[in-house]
Amino acid sequence: KDGYELWLDYDKVEALQMKAQLESLFSGFFFFGESPTYDVIRKELEIAGEKMLGKAPVFSQERLGQTQVWLGTREQLSQVLGLDQQAQILELGEDGFWMGPIIFQGKTYFTIVGNRPVGVLYGVFNWLRSIQTGTFDPGTQKSEQPKVKLRMLNHWDNLDRTVERGYAGFSIWDWHKLPGYIDPRYIDYARANASLGINAVSLTNVNANARILTTDFMKKAKVLADIFRPYGIQVFLTARFSAPIEIGGLKTADPLDPEVIAFWKEKTDELYSFIPDFGGFLVKANSEGQPGPHEYQRNHAEGANVLADALAPHGGVLIWRAFVYSHEVDQDRHKQANLEFEPLDGKFRDNVIIQVKNGAIDFMPREPFHPLFGAVENTNLGIEFQITQEYLGQATQLVFLAPMWEEVLRSKTYRPTPASTVAGIIDGSNSGQNLTLMAGVSNIGTDRNWTGHLFGQSNWYAFGRQAWDHTLTSAEIAEEWTKMTFGNSPEVLSKIEEILLESHEAAVNYMMPLGLHHIMGWDHHYGPGPWVTGGRPDWTALYYHQADSLGIGFDRTSSGSNALGQYAPEIVHQWSDPNQIPEKYLLWFHHLPWDFELKSGKTLWEEIGLHYDQGVKTARKMQETWASLESELDPQRFDHVRQLLAIQVSEAEWWRNSCLLYFQTFAKRPFPAEIEQPAGDLEYYKSLRFPTAPGIRPRW
Ligand code: BDP
Structure with a gap:
């Protein structure tokens, strides 16, 4: 498994009851018409059938007979859909779909309908996903339409x-x-x-x-x-x-x-x-x-x-x-x-x-x-x-x-x-x-x-x-993706979900906590660069963090640039007050003294240190959690991620050490005792160069 198949690698269905149900459904698909999109659906059902059940689906030529599943647009199915149902499906718009059982002449057909063939395609992908995530129930009806065009x-x-x-x-x-x-x-x-x-x-x-x-x-x-x-x-x-x-x-x-x-x-x-x-x-x-x-x-x-x-x-x-x-x-x-x-x-x-x-x-x-x-x-x-x-x-x-x-x-x-x-x-x-x-x-x-x-x-x-x-929610999406990518084992699921859901906060903490921003490496943007200066001011780090002997942060309130004034009055009111603004945005809008007291009772300087350190700790925890999955995962993907997590941990340490050592030159205070003391010296971190960092824009 090298990841090429993405989330579409359809695991074998093992549960006996589900397997029997699917074998029956896959034994007769009938399309109420033709469309290049239906060819795409047939191909997808072929891939899914082979992978999930080990056999090819049967596409029947007649609506009744051996047919189990009906597919088509609302118009194509108009003879078998009730008027109310047609009206409901119409409401689902260009990309929406409906799926569920339809009883016709005493027999039940699992049916997927859209207003256009592409709606049917979305319905089929949704159905296959529900099988893979273990939520498919052939007896219930379901309809969806996208919120954004x-x-x-x-x-x-x-x-x-x-x-x-x-x-x-x-x-x-x-x-x-x-x-x-x-x-x-x-x-x-x-x-x-x-x-x-x-x-x-x-x-x-x-x-x-x-x-x-x-x-x-x-x-x-x-x-x-x-x-x-x-x-x-x-x-x-x-x-x-x-x-x-x-x-x-x-x-x-x-x-x-x-x-x-x-x-x-x-x-x-x-x-x-x-x-x-x-x-x-x-x-x-x-x-x-x-x-x-x-x-x-x-x-x-x-x-x-x-x-x-x-x-x-x-x-x-x-x-x-x-x-x-x-x-x-x-x-x-x-x-x-x-x-x-x-x-x-x-x-x-x-x-x-x-x-x-x-x-x-x-x-x-x-x-x-x-x-x-x-x-x-x-x-x-x-x-x-x-x-x-x-x-x-x-x-x-x-x-x-x-x-x-x-x-x-x-x-x-x-x-x-x-x-x-x-x-x-x-x-x-x-x-x-x-x-x-x-x-x-x-x-x-x-x-x-x-x-x-x-x-x-x-x-x-x-x-x-x-x-x-x-x-x-992010948790729902994390669960779906993990099941589609790594299967349904509860242990794998809970550990990978945990890694996914804490990863963003971890990165914010070890890179730019408490509203700090734009302090990354010059041009390639790889790694820390809170010291970046020279050239266009709005491409430097100093423009954004404004650290000095008194404190740190960008004053965007009415005493500063008043960018905050571009928001609604409710937000201006709450965020203008450094004691009321969510702390995650604190230094985005406020320049505050190093000894400013946060909700925890600790000073700003201490909290900056604690956040950076927490980021590193979470990265290490993610690494350990992954390591504990070795026997549960295929070696290729396991090892790929294992190696990258080791890099991530060292990069998290690099970010923390660089930023804390640099900000300390202004704060002139010791690091909080409870954090791992940043090793190395600032000159070393500042001297690092990354000529092979990818993705730089072509010169204009
Ligand atoms: C910045 C990127 C730059 C893009 C620019 C953009 O560094 O390469 O051209 O966004 O969105 O974040 O146009």
């Missing part, structure tokens, strides 16, 4: 196959051999995504290359779109704002210039001639050196709308990122997105979604939610998470991200209504928006196990499940 992976893949912030090898898109050669991985990738309900992918890096919009590359992208279509997956591409100059031969990319408008229209029309269901463009503009409308004194809405107008006749969506900041702006970086986007509320076309990172800085190990959520009323907002662990241990560390995403999604924004949450804004229930999006920056590459660290798979999985249903 676009459940999307963003690949930061370059055309030369390097991956920005990729830690799992190279890009799986082999542009050189496309369109002629179809790597079987494309199909396995589509299958994995569909099993979670992921229905959109942006193939290329947000730091975009205009060449992707040339005819040659459109032909290549078309092949991928054709492969993904039966799996219900739409293709998006990143559009470089200066493409009219770079590949259009124009002198300007001014979005209001008639020739530029014509360029985007022609390019878009051409794309749709190759990919009739093309999803749309994803754009990073005027951020970190990327070109954008500001070069022409136009704002983000003027920039976005020209692309949106080109897409609109085809039903396409324009996703414009809110990740904008500039060191030339005399404002705390935290505030810049709101300063630019709040005044543009209501100015974007209906087919525009603003894609907002979960927090205002940049995918830090923990961030309070982004203040744009709740700050605009007439703008579609989507959320962007980072599945690839750029700031969370890259591919050497096991960090399960579901708890972090859950924390953000459930955060109360208090706007537009007092009960609003981030999840309620992005799924439309609080905001009223119809166009909804959850995006995750992919962690997938050519490594045999897809994600570098085997447990990176749990983050791909968790993202897909939360995008489908953000009410699932």
